[in-house]
Each structure stands twice: as C-alpha cells, then as structure tokens.
Amino acid sequence: MLDDIAPGWLWAIGGxxxxxxxxxxxxxxxxxxxxxxxxxGLFALLFPIGIAGQLGLFAIYALLAVFAGRRFYAVKGDSQVDARLNDRTAQLIGRRVLVVQPVDEDGGRVRVGDSEWSARGGPAQPGDKVRITGVEGNCLIVEFERQLPAS
Known part of the structure; x- marks a missing residue:
C-alpha cells in the first residue's frame, strides 16, 4: 500500500x-x-528526486529549521538575574538597604525588606543607606552610598 503513495506525501504526513x-x-x-x-515533501512532490536526494534535502532543511528556531527563540544576551536565579542572596547585590546597627569591617546589621541581615563593610551608622556589593555566606558586604545634598 505504501508503494502507491508518492514519497513526497510520506514526508508531508511524517511532518x-x-x-x-x-x-x-x-x-x-x-x-x-x-x-x-x-x-x-513539498520539494519531492514538485521535482522528481531520488530517496538519497530527499534524505540530503531533509538533513539540510532540518539544520536550517533548527537554526532558525534557535534564532527565533534565542534569549538576548546573558542576564545576571538568570545567573542568580536560584541564589537568593546573590539577587540582593545592588540593592540599597538601611543600616540598623553600625556597620564596619567587623560587622553590623542592615534591614533588607522585613528582615535584618549581618553585614560588614561600610563604615555606616544607623539610618544610613548602603548598597549591597557582595555576599559571603550569610553576611552581606556593603558600601556606604554617598548622596548629593538636597538643593
């Protein structure tokens, strides 16, 4: 029964x-x-071509289609957020937080959202805003953020 069907139709049905x-x-x-x-299959229906040619065309079309698909679904650039997707502490880097206990090279505490975290760096006093620049274990590394005076 399959002998009666043109190879082009078999390719189309398979697709x-x-x-x-x-x-x-x-x-x-x-x-x-x-x-x-x-x-x-469409190419095989339009032009008389042997099975070897059809397989070669399929290989070429498959490569082109996969590359087109990769380009169509490609993510533009590598995002640092993606690299930190499963690392909650790394996602904090760059955030501005409030100092609740004096921060220096030996330690201190900052408020991140509704919780307090150990921090070091600074120096900064309670009420100062600092920026998180790194994480070591569960200790945040912070830098004092200088602000322009109000005009």
Whole structure:
C-alpha cells in the first residue's frame, strides 16, 4: 500500500505527525523537524528526486529549521538575574538597604525588606543607606552610598 503513495506525501504526513507529537509533548524541537519534513515533501512532490536526494534535502532543511528556531527563540544576551536565579542572596547585590546597627569591617546589621541581615563593610551608622556589593555566606558586604545634598 505504501508503494502507491508518492514519497513526497510520506514526508508531508511524517511532518504532520511530528507537529502533532509536538502538541502532545511540547519541547519545540519536533516542530522544526516536522517543518523540515513537510518542506522536503513539498520539494519531492514538485521535482522528481531520488530517496538519497530527499534524505540530503531533509538533513539540510532540518539544520536550517533548527537554526532558525534557535534564532527565533534565542534569549538576548546573558542576564545576571538568570545567573542568580536560584541564589537568593546573590539577587540582593545592588540593592540599597538601611543600616540598623553600625556597620564596619567587623560587622553590623542592615534591614533588607522585613528582615535584618549581618553585614560588614561600610563604615555606616544607623539610618544610613548602603548598597549591597557582595555576599559571603550569610553576611552581606556593603558600601556606604554617598548622596548629593538636597538643593
């Protein structure tokens, strides 16, 4: 029965099956391979080409489709937020916080949101605003943030 069907239709049907599988188990990879199979099938229907040529075209179309897909779904640049996604303390770097106990090289305390954290750096006095520049264990490294006088 398959001998009666043109190879181009087999490629197209295979591509549609891959697209359907992508809907069942999404991962965005089968979609691009399915597109490559459909395009190969259309090419095989339009031009008489042997199975070796069809396989070669499919390989080329699959590579092009995957690269197009990567470009389409590419994330622009590496974000430092992504690098710190699962590191809560690293996400604090760059935030301005309020000093609640004097901070110097030996220690101190700062308020981050509704909690207090150990901190060192500074020097800063209670009520000063400091910026978190690093984290060592559960101790925040802070720097005094100079502000312009009010005009």
């Amino acid at each position: 549609i099956v891959l697209l359907a599988l992508e809907m069942v188990a999404p991962g965005v990879f089968l979609f691009w391979i399915g597109i490559a199979a459909i395009v190969t």
